[in-house]
Amino acid sequence: MxxxxxxxxxxxxxxxxxxEAERRSAAWFGxxxxxxxxxxxxxYNQGYSSSIFDGRPVIGICNSWSELAPCNAHLRQVAEAVKRGVLMAGGAPFEFPTISLGETLMRPSAMLFRNLMAMDVEETLRANPLDGVVLLGGCDKTVPAQLMGALSVDLPTIMVTGGPMLNGKFRGQDAGSGTHVWQFSEEVRAGRMSQADFAAAEACLSRSAGHCTTMGTASTMACITEALGLSLPGSAAIPAVDARRHNIAEQAGSRIVEMVNEQLSPSTILDRRSFENAIRVNAALGGSTNAVVHLLAIAGRAEVPLELADFDSLAAEVPLLVNLLPSGSYLMEDFAYAGGVPAVLRELGTILHTEARTVTGGSLGDNTATAENWNPDVVRPLANPLGAPGSNTAVLHGNLAPDGAVLKISAAAPELLRHTGTALVFDTIEEYHERADAPDLPVDASTVLVVRNAGPSGYPGMPEIGNLAIPKKLLDAGIRDMVRITDGRMSGTSYGTVVLHVAPESAIGGPLALLRSGDQVTLDVPARRIDMDVSDEELARRAEEGSTPAMAGPDGGYTWLYRQHVRQADTGADFDFLVGRRGHPVPRRHL
Incomplete structure (x- = not known):
């Protein structure tokens, strides 16, 4: 022997x-x-034996664990389950960290750093002796960032998301991440909830490891990743603390070894059908508007043609099926027990491209052929939807948004979907916060609130400020929604009649920079229009005055790079030099 x-x-x-048929890792270890x-x-200093170098697939475990990103703080344990699966399938697992993005703590916005994290993932994968990778992410921006980086490299890739927290519980009732925070804070401002009760609710909404419990951006991106075919069936909705989360992670570890042997990379899985499925599933979920900007960026890395208009046209025939906050009543734990994403995919049936490929090696249809819907009030059947077809994301155009803007219909007040009102314009979110509670604020229920300079370049990083708090004088009068417009984003857990992602943004000279308080603004969602009643001649005169304010924030380092190269929201806000697939050539040797 x-x-x-x-x-x-x-x-x-x-x-x-x-x-070409040999392992990529052989260019290092062989x-x-x-x-x-x-x-x-x-x-060898880590205790490995020589058998780790015997030609078996080398699998990277890309871990976004961080205690500064609470949604991802449990991913060390998930990584151990992935390692088990890799070893059981005959692979060699190597875990490595990347930067992590936590929506709740990072300033000025986690979105500012999504592209930086994507660069970190991409270059780490390309620089190291890896044959395949398992991505571990949870919080809003970590999942799209990891996917973007991995798709540019195009090694065999599978995503394992961290899973949602257990349902929040407050005073005997379910309470959802984000959505109830916004509700509770408004109740405090209106004098209907005490500060003591508000403080007591803090820990009640975050009862376990995991990401937000509503159909916010983290849940949306987990579900969309499954719909794209880049994670295992049924994995998106399993709670973070459910033992099945580790079970699915172990399965992913075994499956990635098989994918390397099958040479099944993202470029052999993803095509236009995959993204059409993701858009339609997002509509059925009542998913976050953030999915629009992330999917556009992911498609750009995969070199699959996708446009902002697709989010309106492709979703037009899809009803809202998933009864989750903020568009419905339930939370992610309920969604998991009802059957999760496979139940939604099977309900949608022929609306989807069921022949689209997935990481299982089979099709989307194969994966969901026996899926069950265990709670038809959580996942509504097509015959009894929660919302009519086309009730999720509307894409708007007009002289306020020549390149487009988005609005989440299912989160808006129906009576405001056609509305004309007088604009009240704020140049920064800080200016709005300073004035929102002033008793002499010139605002009524018909006013259109506008906050600009919150786009990719202007803030910088396109923050989630769109769901502006209702001015206190209106709260006191019982007003709970009004039309709001911004070139920024809003949390997927938010609700309200909010026009978002206005492009081009005001900070680079978009028409939103020319709007003035007192101008009339018309929102017509059925006609897909957002316009200001200002003549072209007057807009040209205002443009000559140079009304765009100076950009906020530091002007050096990464922020400088970001502002120089970030694209607009209507194309995904990726860096212009990162769009596309660069593959995984073996880096040059030294020594």
């Missing part, structure tokens, strides 16, 4: 003889001479 070292020597290859010696020798 050969010794371990003899077996190792027999498996080493000359780099000039490496064929080398003879001093370079191979260095690559293997340093790995």
């Amino acid at each position: 050969q010794s371990g070292q003899a077996m190792l020597r027999s498996n080493l290859v000359n780099p000039s003889e490496t064929s 080398l003879t001479g001093k370079l191979g010696f260095v690559h293997r020798s340093k790995m």
